[in-house]
Amino acid sequence: MGRYRLTVNGTGREVEADGDTPLLWILRDGLRLTGTKYGCGVGVCGACTVLEAGREIRSCQVPIQAAKGRRFTTIEGLSRDGSHPCQKAWLEEDVAQCGYCQPGMILAAAALLARTRTPTDAEVDAVFGEHVCRCGTYPRIRRAVRRASERGSGKRGSEKNEVPRTSMSGAAR
Numbered sequence: 001m002g003r004y005r006l007t008v009n010g011t012g013r014e015v016e017a018d019g020d021t022p023l024l025w026i027l028r029d030g031l032r033l034t035g036t037k038y039g040c041g042v043g044v045c046g047a048c049t050v051l052e053a054g055r056e057i058r059s060c061q062v063p064i065q066a067a068k069g070r071r072f073t074t075i076e077g078l079s080r081d082g083s084h085p086c087q088k089a090w091l092e093e094d095v096a097q098c099g100y101c102q103p104g105m106i107l108a109a110a111a112l113l114a115r116t117r118t119p120t121d122a123e124v125d126a127v128f129g130e131h132v133c134r135c136g137t138y139p140r141i142r143r144a145v146r147r148a149s150e151r152g153s154g155k156r157g158s159e160k161n162e163v164p165r166t167s168m169s170g171a172a173r
């Protein structure tokens with residue numbers, strides 16, 4: 001057992017755990033941030049996605065000893081009231097069905113839009129082709145990303161870009 005300091009959603013936290021305990025379990029069980037989900041346990045489904053310095057990482061693949069001193073954002077920290085453009089767009093486009101994968105998807109969208117102001121469909125497909133949504137809401141996800149891109153933080157243009165209602169290439173259905 002060791003003691004590890006990290007910052008989660010802007011708050012410094014100290015946890016006691018075995019060094020090889022995945023960050024996912026620290027977040028869910030230790031810090032009670034249950035928006036981060038366990039999916040596959042091997043980093044391929046995206047349900048456990050959190051952000052570090054604006055980029056998405058799979059928390060099931062990061063042992064707490066490697067997370068020491070780092071800063072992470074979970075879905076609970078994206079916005080206090082659900083007002084982040086991606087969260088709003090997800091609701092407006094009615095993306096979630098079961099909702100299990102959606103926290104990771106929303107964080108992936110936020111990371112994408114942080115680095116690419118107006119992503120192409122191919123860029124959106126590339127990101128979400130590495131996330132599994134068993135309900136198959138990929139066309140809605142693409143529309144939500146486009147909507148969030150248009151809305152942004154008030155700095156982006158207001159022109160409407162229609163997103164085709166087709167399935168995303170390379171994505172699991």
